[in-house]
Amino acid sequence: MGEDSESPKINHSFLRDYVTEADVISTVEFNQTGDLLATGDKGGRVVIFQRETESKGESEELGESGEYNVYSTFQSHEPDFDYLKSLEIEEKINKIRWLPHQNAAHFLLSTNDKTIKLWKVSERDKRPEGYNLKDEEGRIKDISTVTSLRVPVLKPTDLMVEVRPRRIFANGHTYHVNSISVNSDGETYLSADDLRINMWHLDITDRSFNIVDIKPANMEDLTEVITAAEFHPQHCHLFVYSSSKGTLRLCDMRESALCDKHSKIFEEPEDPGNRSFFSEIVSSVSDVKFSHSGRYLLTRDYLTVKVWDLNMEKGPVETYQVHEYLRSKLCSLYENDCIFDKFECVWNSTDSVIMTGAYNSFFRMFDRETGRGVTLEAWRENSKPRAVLRTRRVYTGGRRRRGDVGVDSLDFTKKILHMAWHPAENIIAIAATNNLYIFQDRVSVENQ
Amino acid sequence: MFSKGTKRKFSDGGEEISDESLLGARVASSYSLQRQSLLDMSLIKLQLCHMLVEPNLCRSVLIANTVRQIQEEMTHDGSWHMVTEAFCSAGQSPSERLVATEVLCRSREQDAEPKLFSVISYEGCCEEEVVADETLCSVSVSDTVSNVCLAGRMGQCWEKSELSGIERDEEALEDSRLGSGEEEEIDTEDGASTESPKTIGQVFGTFEIKNGSPGPDSALEELFSDVDTSYYDLDTMLTGMQSAPKMGPYDLLDSLAPSHSSPSIVSTPNCRSDLNELDHIMEIIVGS
Numbered sequence: 001m002g003e004d005s006e007s008p009k010i011n012h013s014f015l016r017d018y019v020t021e022a023d024v025i026s027t028v029e030f031n032q033t034g035d036l037l038a039t040g041d042k043g044g045r046v047v048i049f050q051r052e053t054e055s056k057g058e059s060e061e062l063g064e065s066g067e068y069n070v071y072s073t074f075q076s077h078e079p080d081f082d083y084l085k086s087l088e089i090e091e092k093i094n095k096i097r098w099l100p101h102q103n104a105a106h107f108l109l110s111t112n113d114k115t116i117k118l119w120k121v122s123e124r125d126k127r128p129e130g131y132n133l134k135d136e137e138g139r140i141k142d143i144s145t146v147t148s149l150r151v152p153v154l155k156p157t158d159l160m161v162e163v164r165p166r167r168i169f170a171n172g173h174t175y176h177v178n179s180i181s182v183n184s185d186g187e188t189y190l191s192a193d194d195l196r197i198n199m200w201h202l203d204i205t206d207r208s209f210n211i212v213d214i215k216p217a218n219m220e221d222l223t224e225v226i227t228a229a230e231f232h233p234q235h236c237h238l239f240v241y242s243s244s245k246g247t248l249r250l251c252d253m254r255e256s257a258l259c260d261k262h263s264k265i266f267e268e269p270e271d272p273g274n275r276s277f278f279s280e281i282v283s284s285v286s287d288v289k290f291s292h293s294g295r296y297l298l299t300r301d302y303l304t305v306k307v308w309d310l311n312m313e314k315g316p317v318e319t320y321q322v323h324e325y326l327r328s329k330l331c332s333l334y335e336n337d338c339i340f341d342k343f344e345c346v347w348n349s350t351d352s353v354i355m356t357g358a359y360n361s362f363f364r365m366f367d368r369e370t371g372r373g374v375t376l377e378a379w380r381e382n383s384k385p386r387a388v389l390r391t392r393r394v395y396t397g398g399r400r401r402r403g404d405v406g407v408d409s410l411d412f413t414k415k416i417l418h419m420a421w422h423p424a425e426n427i428i429a430i431a432a433t434n435n436l437y438i439f440q441d442r443v444s445v446e447n448q
Numbered sequence: 449m450f451s452k453g454t455k456r457k458f459s460d461g462g463e464e465i466s467d468e469s470l471l472g473a474r475v476a477s478s479y480s481l482q483r484q485s486l487l488d489m490s491l492i493k494l495q496l497c498h499m500l501v502e503p504n505l506c507r508s509v510l511i512a513n514t515v516r517q518i519q520e521e522m523t524h525d526g527s528w529h530m531v532t533e534a535f536c537s538a539g540q541s542p543s544e545r546l547v548a549t550e551v552l553c554r555s556r557e558q559d560a561e562p563k564l565f566s567v568i569s570y571e572g573c574c575e576e577e578v579v580a581d582e583t584l585c586s587v588s589v590s591d592t593v594s595n596v597c598l599a600g601r602m603g604q605c606w607e608k609s610e611l612s613g614i615e616r617d618e619e620a621l622e623d624s625r626l627g628s629g630e631e632e633e634i635d636t637e638d639g640a641s642t643e644s645p646k647t648i649g650q651v652f653g654t655f656e657i658k659n660g661s662p663g664p665d666s667a668l669e670e671l672f673s674d675v676d677t678s679y680y681d682l683d684t685m686l687t688g689m690q691s692a693p694k695m696g697p698y699d700l701l702d703s704l705a706p707s708h709s710s711p712s713i714v715s716t717p718n719c720r721s722d723l724n725e726l727d728h729i730m731e732i733i734v735g736s
Contacts (some may be wrong), residue, residue, distance in 0.1 A: 223512075331482075
């Protein structure tokens, strides 16, 4: 599982290291059933993978429950140019979100910095044949050759996947869109940029409601930006947004049209012992996710992931150290800008495990019941398809085991920023630069 | 906090200090050195931006907050005073610094004689990439003593002389189109020092997009809210010393669209002749 190509005998590693910038994956998202997996990249393309559902006969291998293969590829966004500011608008796909499945077609929202698009993904596996006035190639027949009438029949044909843009939600954002979230009502969604959050109706592209605006009257006073936002999975009137100062604000849209005033604010008091010039930067929340139950929030800041209970605002209920060993390196990380990396975090289907990425192609999983964390690696050199991932460790002192990686040997260019967890099973998709890794838990397959 | 380093600093001789306080002084000075280098690094980060794509607002805000934090601490320490003095003694007269910005600036005060197409180039600004987000922009001068923005030191250098700069010609054009109410407070401009400490306040003005409806932020406010005027030096543009010119060839023309309010951009009463001059210069640039 994971990489589809076998390791070549010839050492082409120097070629592999060359990554086209446009191929860097910038977002990963499963749909609600988990059968489809969409990835967006810096070049504005979206690749959709579909899980193969046919069982491989009676003797199903343990762990074999369907691979993901490419289903469709399309260009979602093109590079654009803002003429007023003389600046390019990147075509990089910042986020993809699937709409709930309602009919035969699938719908997804994809966004770059400025424009959100609704795409319809539909299959066509039949085509009408036997027209009276047209021949097989579509050319108009000579009337005189038509001697009898027949009814055109739908014949099966090769599967074709068609992707068409259905809505384009443009000009809604002055700043860079960082999040989109589909509402549980199935009709609206929110899009958040650095200073504002808008709510759109999926059918209406020429207007949106501004529901949060934290832009100060004087831009000189700007000290905080919005970093992520999400609707509550069940309550269509609730949403949460995180800020660069490490706060979370839960807003209730029933209270007022403009939700500048939060219903709840979740903030952890600063630890005076750890105070430094970088405190604020490392407290900036890069991602926020509701649990499937809707009871908890998961946030990621630079060094930790935290679980918050919606009923308790004064602090997180759980805190997990992702890479505490970096705390003493914050100055260098500030210098090389790594401190501004935005890592995502995800829940598993039962909200019992949380996962987030790190450096050196490492990603971390935390079991909430035991509180223990494990480090895994998404790097093709060290794992063959279908091999079991072995846990990794960063050496931070004490007894050094074989395979431990020293903090100074970490490759900060190999960052795992984007990931997704299957909504029902223990299948995870990890984006590592331009590679997509799909890992699966062997044990869970028995549940099927 | 920065770990109180064990880096040893050569202390000036001639002072009779006890060992303990000497060690304390060394520790403190290495801390302040580290802090200073963090400040320098932050300022450089704010200045260096990818010209082609709009810079990341979140990153800029975080860096600016860090700079503010350092500033505040340095003020409490009393070391800020030394920094400002150092810059003031740079030796350049205010008018020299301000002249090159006149191309796109509006001057409220009569201190600086506005001249078009000055050929004064700022030392130390040439190596750096042109900034998109105007962290280099003009520094706002505040009357309040407690305002410890970086610009504060500029205020000390030339109290009342203020300049507003146009950060983007398109914005200028747009603003004059939109029409607006009050003007932004004018900011002193700083471009001479290599470190170019800038006001934090003006960092974010760039991010305004003018295609929205003019809200309480008047368009003119936007016009003057942030300028990195040093980069408008026509000389550096022509010589290609900037890695990415802030303005395109047509920008100067656009920027001279007469503003509906207040003194015109150039001091000459006749805007048209200036436009013709500008035209001429533009031909040269575009022609080359």
